[in-house]
Amino acid sequence: MPPPLPTLATPTLLLILLIASPAVSCSSLPPEDGIRIVSAEKRIDLTAPIVKVFLTLKVENAPAANDDASRVLLAFTPTEAQHLSIVKATRAEGKRKKKSYVPLPVEASDLDTTATNGARLYSVLLSSPLKPGEATTLEVLYVLTHSLEPFPAEISQSEPQLVYYRDSAVLLSPYHVLEQVTYIKMPSNRIESFTRFDPTSRAGTEVKYGTYHNQMPSSYLPILVHYENNRPFAVVEELVRKVEISHWGNIQITEQYKLKHGGARHKGVFSRLEYQSRPSISGASSFKNLLARLPPRVHSVYYRDEIGNISSSHLRTDSHKSELEIEPRYPLFGGWHCTFIIGYGLPLQDFVFESVDGRRYINLTFGCPLLDTVVDDLTIKVVLPEGSKNPQPVVPFVTEKHLETSYSYLDVVGRPTVVLKKKNVVGEHNVPFQVYYEFNPIFMLAEPLMLISAALLFFIACIAYLHMNLSIGKSS
Numbered sequence: 116m117p118p119p120l121p122t123l124a125t126p127t128l129l130l131i132l133l134i135a136s137p138a139v140s141c142s143s144l145p146p147e148d149g150i151r152i153v154s155a156e157k158r159i160d161l162t163a164p165i166v167k168v169f170l171t172l173k174v175e176n177a178p179a180a181n182d183d184a185s186r187v188l189l190a191f192t193p194t195e196a197q198h199l200s201i202v203k204a205t206r207a208e209g210k211r212k213k214k215s216y217v218p219l220p221v222e223a224s225d226l227d228t229t230a231t232n233g234a235r236l237y238s239v240l241l242s243s244p245l246k247p248g249e250a251t252t253l254e255v256l257y258v259l260t261h262s263l264e265p266f267p268a269e270i271s272q273s274e275p276q277l278v279y280y281r282d283s284a285v286l287l288s289p290y291h292v293l294e295q296v297t298y299i300k301m302p303s304n305r306i307e308s309f310t311r312f313d314p315t316s317r318a319g320t321e322v323k324y325g326t327y328h329n330q331m332p333s334s335y336l337p338i339l340v341h342y343e344n345n346r347p348f349a350v351v352e353e354l355v356r357k358v359e360i361s362h363w364g365n366i367q368i369t370e371q372y373k374l375k376h377g378g379a380r381h382k383g384v385f386s387r388l389e390y391q392s393r394p395s396i397s398g399a400s401s402f403k404n405l406l407a408r409l410p411p412r413v414h415s416v417y418y419r420d421e422i423g424n425i426s427s428s429h430l431r432t433d434s435h436k437s438e439l440e441i442e443p444r445y446p447l448f449g450g451w452h453c454t455f456i457i458g459y460g461l462p463l464q465d466f467v468f469e470s471v472d473g474r475r476y477i478n479l480t481f482g483c484p485l486l487d488t489v490v491d492d493l494t495i496k497v498v499l500p501e502g503s504k505n506p507q508p509v510v511p512f513v514t515e516k517h518l519e520t521s522y523s524y525l526d527v528v529g530r531p532t533v534v535l536k537k538k539n540v541v542g543e544h545n546v547p548f549q550v551y552y553e554f555n556p557i558f559m560l561a562e563p564l565m566l567i568s569a570a571l572l573f574f575i576a577c578i579a580y581l582h583m584n585l586s587i588g589k590s591s
Contacts, residue, residue, distance in 0.1 A: 149177040149182070149184065149247065150174060150175070150177070150180075151177055151290050152172055152174055152175075152293065152295075153174070153250060154171075154172075154173045154294045155170065155171070155286045155294070155296075156297075156298075157170055157286055158297075159280075159282060159297070159299045159300065161263070161299060161300060161301050161302070161342070161344070162301065163346050163487060164344070164346055164348045164377070165200075165258060165259070165541055165542075166260075167256065167257075167258050169254070169255070169256055170189075170255035170256075170257075171253075171254055172187070172252065174251055175248075175249070175250035176246065176247050176249055177247065177248075178248040181247075183245060183246050185244045186239060186241060187239045188224060188226070188237070188238055188239075188288075188290070189202065189237045189238075189239060189257075189288075190234045190236055190288055191234065191235045192233075193234075193235065194281075195235075195259060195262075196235035198259045198260050198262050198539075199235075199258075199259060199539075200257075200258040200260050200541045200543070201256075201257065201258050201541065201544060203221065203256045203543065204218070204219045204239045204253055205218050205219060205254045206219050206242060206254075207251070207252040207253075207254060216254060219239050219240060219242060221239050222237065222238055222240070223235075223237055224236035231289075232333065234287065234289075234333070236289070239253060239255070256543075258541050260489045260541060261489070262280065263279070263280055263348075264280075264281075265279075265378055265380075266278065266279050266341065266379075267379065268380060269380045269381070269382040269449075270380075270382065270449065271381075271383045272381065272386060272390070273397050273398075275343050275400065276344060276348075276400035276449075277341060277342065277343055277379075278341075278344050281337065281338070281340075282299075282337075283335050283336050284297055284310070284312045284324040284325070284327070284336040285297070285324075285325075285327055285330050285335065286334075287333065288330075288333070289333065290332055291329075291331065291332055292327075292330040293328065293329060294326060294328055295325055295328075295330060296325035296326045297323070297324040298322070298323055298324075299321065299322045301320045301321070301342045301344075302343070303320060303342070303343050303345075305342060305343040306340070306342045307341040307342060307343075308339075309322050309339070309341070309342075310337070312324060312336050312338070314326070324338070346487075347376075347401075347402035347405075348376055348377040348378035348449070349376070349377070349405060349447075349485070349488045350374070350376070350489050351485065351488050351489065351493075352374070352452075352491050353372075353491065353492045353494075354370065354490050354493050354494070355371045355494045355496070356368065356493075356495045356496065357369045357370075357496045358477070358479065358496065359523075360463070360467065360477060361500065362467075362556075364464075365462070365463055366460065366461040366462075366463055366467070367459075367461075369458045370457045371456050372455050372456070372457070374443075374452065374454070375447070375450070376401065376449050377449075377489070378449040380449045381401075381449045381450055385448065390446065400448070401448045403443065403445075403447070404440055404441065405440070405485050405488070406439070406440050406441075406485070406486050407438070407440075407441065408437070408484050409438070409459060410436075410437065410461055410465075410480070411432065411433070411435055412432070412461065412465060413432065413437045413459045413460065414460045416439065416457075416458070416459040417456075418457050420453070420454060420455040420456065421454065425441070425442070425444065425455065427441070427442035439484075457484075473553075474551045474552065475552055475554050476549045476550060476552070478547055478548075478549050479497075479547070479548060479549075481510065481535075481544055481545060481546055481547070481548045482540055482542065482545035482546070483545070487542070488542075489540070490539075490541075491539065492536075493536065493537050494535070495534070495535040495536075496535075497532065497533040497535075498521050498523075498530050498532045499530055499550070500554060501528060501529065501530050502528075502555060503553065503554050504552065504554075505551075506518065506533050506550060507550070507551045509548060509549045509550070510535060511548065513537075515537065516533070518531060518532065518533060518534070519534055520532060525562045525566070531552070
């Protein structure tokens with residue numbers, strides 16, 4: 116069934132604007148106007164709720180170019196830019212078995228004002244500039260969240276989940292693309308419909324667009340794919356991770372989750388009997404368990420919600436990793452929510468180290484431990500020991516950062532707390548980050564001395580009370 120007219124209005128309007136607008140002239144491009152894409156392969160992975168796009172670009176600086184090329188621009192539509200979670204790029208060096216991939220920095224470009232039709236540009240900074248006539252191969256990965264649109268928007272318990280995905284059959288690029296092909300991978304053979312632009316072919320769960328030749332800059336051919344996707348659409352609306360460091364040998368981590376099913380909304384009445392009797396059919400798009408990958412050597416693990424402890428969890432640990440399989444109190448259907456807390460302890464010596472300049476630092480993993488989830492709003496609070504000074508977080512991507520003060524038992528001046536915030540977090544953000552700080556070991560004696568002083572004062576008060584004569588006697 117085709118979508119209603121308002122749903123198609125945006126891509127249709129974009130197509131009209133792109134066709135009506137003239138090709139980008141060389142004078143309107145940045146200094147790397149000599150760049151052209153010799154071949155482009157675009158692979159779109161739609162097997163999960165999170166869309167992953169892999170690009171293989173053979174980029175050449177034209178022999179007639181006047182300058183070396185120090186960067187390559189990537190273009191995204193405004194809608195893609197809104198749902199863009201992360202962009203990673205590598206450069207292939209060497210040949211065949213000796214080939215290696217060198218990571219390249221990617222940053223938002225300041226050339227958006229010169230881009231055609233509001234496209235958002237990102238710059239891939241080359242480790243060594245391309246001289247005129249030279250070519251190189253780039254491998255690009257970018258991740259899109261909330262890009263799958265359920266259609267129909269509401270389904271009953273026994274219906275499968277169908278979704279729309281919108282993209283372009285050709286690569287949106289500010290450069291001339293000589294040759295390009297696009298592959299779209301779906302999770303099952305049930306593909307309701309897909310847009311056709313010759314040449315287009317389908318083989319099982321994969322649709323191929325191309326090969327297309329001599330695409331002008333900013334070319335765009337909108338496509339729409341309608342297919343079945345019953346993978347768990349697990350969305351963490353808010354995650355607050357609190358990391359408390361104690362130099363007495365322990366790190367305590369508490370994670371508060373607000374989870375929802377982000378797929379097609381459930382309609383009708385939920386039948387537990389039907390769900391348990393036909394698990395493969397009834398509630399095929401729902402999910403009742405999640406897997407959290409925790410650091411190795413965890414201890415004191417707990418999993419609870421507002422009611423209390425939830426016993427439906429399984430912990431598997433070894434020397435390399437720990438996996439916690441959790442089950443909410445009820446299966447989650449589209450639009451349903453639940454909240455819960457996961458807590459665990461870690462040995463201090465595995466995650467807190469001393470740097471060469473004498474500072475201490477904690478090395479942890481950013482992101483969410485739940486696999487195959489999107490985190491709309493992530494907050495990480497690293498609570499340092501009392502007496503710590505000059506905290507400095509080191510995160511390999513842009514985050515919101517600020518400092519605050521936390522108080523716990525026996526604290527006098529409070530504990531410095533580093534707060535990191537980021538939106539639209541996916542599994543590719545699960546990389547190490549550090550927080551450096553200065554700490555004088557003399558502060559470790561503060562709390563024991565307070566306890567000893569309180570005990571001494573208590574005993575002195577008891578002795579004074581026993582030696583006091585509070586009886587009422589006769590006056591002499």
